[in-house]
Amino acid sequence: MRALHADTGYLLYRLGLHSGRLFNATLEEFGLRLRHYALLRYLATVEGALQRELSDRLGYDPSAIVSLVDDLQELGLVERGPAPGDRRSRIVALTDRGKDVLRDTDKGSRRVTDELLAPLTPGERATLQSLLARVAEADRG
Amino acid sequence: MRALHADTGYLLYRLGLHSGRLFNATLEEFGLRLRHYALLRYLATVEGALQRELSDRLGYDPSAIVSLVDDLQELGLVERGPAPGDRRSRIVALTDRGKDVLRDTDKGSRRVTDELLAPLTPGERATLQSLLARVAEADRG
DNA sequence: ACCAATCATTGTTGTCGTCAATAGTTGCCG
DNA sequence: CGGCAACTATTGACGACAACAATGATTGGT
Numbered sequence: 313m314r315a316l317h318a319d320t321g322y323l324l325y326r327l328g329l330h331s332g333r334l335f336n337a338t339l340e341e342f343g344l345r346l347r348h349y350a351l352l353r354y355l356a357t358v359e360g361a362l363q364r365e366l367s368d369r370l371g372y373d374p375s376a377i378v379s380l381v382d383d384l385q386e387l388g389l390v391e392r393g394p395a396p397g398d399r400r401s402r403i404v405a406l407t408d409r410g411k412d413v414l415r416d417t418d419k420g421s422r423r424v425t426d427e428l429l430a431p432l433t434p435g436e437r438a439t440l441q442s443l444l445a446r447v448a449e450a451d452r453g
Numbered sequence: 454m455r456a457l458h459a460d461t462g463y464l465l466y467r468l469g470l471h472s473g474r475l476f477n478a479t480l481e482e483f484g485l486r487l488r489h490y491a492l493l494r495y496l497a498t499v500e501g502a503l504q505r506e507l508s509d510r511l512g513y514d515p516s517a518i519v520s521l522v523d524d525l526q527e528l529g530l531v532e533r534g535p536a537p538g539d540r541r542s543r544i545v546a547l548t549d550r551g552k553d554v555l556r557d558t559d560k561g562s563r564r565v566t567d568e569l570l571a572p573l574t575p576g577e578r579a580t581l582q583s584l585l586a587r588v589a590e591a592d593r594g
Numbered sequence: 595a596c597c598a599a600t601c602a603t604t605g606t607t608g609t610c611g612t613c614a615a616t617a618g619t620t621g622c623c624g
Numbered sequence: 625c626g627g628c629a630a631c632t633a634t635t636g637a638c639g640a641c642a643a644c645a646a647t648g649a650t651t652g653g654t
Contacts, residue, residue, distance in 0.1 A: 319559075319562050319563065319566055320566050320569075320570060320578065320581060320582045320585065321472050321475065321476065321562060321565045321566035321569050321570075322472075322476070322490075322491075322494075322562060322566075323582070323585045323586065323589060324465070324468050324469050324472040324569070324585065325469050325472045325473045325476060325487065326469070326491075326589060327465050327469060327585060327588060327589055328465050328466050328467070328468060328469010328470060328472065328473065329469055329473075329512075330589075331462050331463075331465040331466045331469065332466045332469065332470075334462070335462065335463070335466060345640090345641095346466065347641090349463075350463075350467075353463075362601080363601075363602065363603095364600080364601060364602080371470075371471075372642090373642070373643065373644080374601080374602070374603080375602090375603070375604075375605090375642095375643090375644090376641080376642075376643090377602085378602065378603055378604085379603095395601095398600090398601080398650080398651070399601095399649080399650060399651085400600065400601040400602070400649065400650045400651070401600090401601055401602080401650095402601085402602070418460075421460050421462065421463060422460065424462045425460055425461050425462035425463075428461075428462050428465070428588065429461060429462075429588060430591060431587050431588060431590070431591040432584060432587065432588065436584055437461065439580065439584065440461060440581070440584045440585075440588075441461045441464070443573060443577055443580065443581045443584075444461065444464045444465065444468060444581075445458055445464065446572050446573065447468060447569065447570060447572060447573065447581075448458055448464060448467060448468055448471075449572070450571060450572040486609090488610090503632085504632080504633065505631085505632065505633080513611090514610095514611065514612065514613090515632080515633070515634080516611095516612090516613090516633090516634070516635075516636090517610080517611075518633090519633065519634055519635085536632095539619080539620070539631095539632080540618080540619060540620085540632095541618065541619045541620070541631070541632035541633070542619095542631095542632055542633080543632085543633070
């Protein structure tokens, strides 16, 4: 019989769960969950995005984006503005406060990653990062 | 600003989600979900386990184990038997049918993994597998 | 000027995770 | 030996979350 973790895909799933739990634990103190963090983080790379774009890039349902942005707006981390040239769309952008919080949560993020990758040497961590990045890049633009 | 996927822990989380979705899609034809598969797979490594043990090793709540085992028993893939020496416990074991189904789902599992790891060479896949296995081993006995 | 497509939004449904409560059983310790 | 704490499986409740359909406003094409 094959071992429990003989399969890389399954192993990824299990580690992803574990990693998600660790992230959520550190984000809790900011009143955020992982999906909020993912959204903030994406916004930091583009300086303003349509909600539709967020849905596509993050892989969340448009309705999920609505409630996530609602939450973040209520916390003052994000703003909805009009989209130039299309009154259907709204542009979501980080506020200054949002950028600050993102910096703080990034610290927590690094702490979690350090804890998770404790058994690996720095060189191995770099290898892992690079392999995972290539896998991730393959199935999302 | 850091890129979206600069952080290995976060990357693991995202890939884990993706991998989980692929798994669930292939398991659907067997009427199973990933949690059922995880349970079957663990049972294959031990030949009989207390439900409490399943809860500990898989990280699912005891109540979740109950309903998973209910489902699997209804499908005839698993049996509950008495635990020798402790009438509180039940021992869960794979049936022959369960072993067959597990072999079939393992094929699907390999297909998913191949698809997921398509961008990597065989050598890189082995490296990734080994690194992930070490990370996984660190935080579970 | 219509009609299909698009964007944000709401509501619904099923699943999941967590937690509390229960019944039966065990082991310990007085 | 008796009683009490701890443990096993189980049920039930509640909130969080994902996936899906439906709506209203707006756009672009023709």
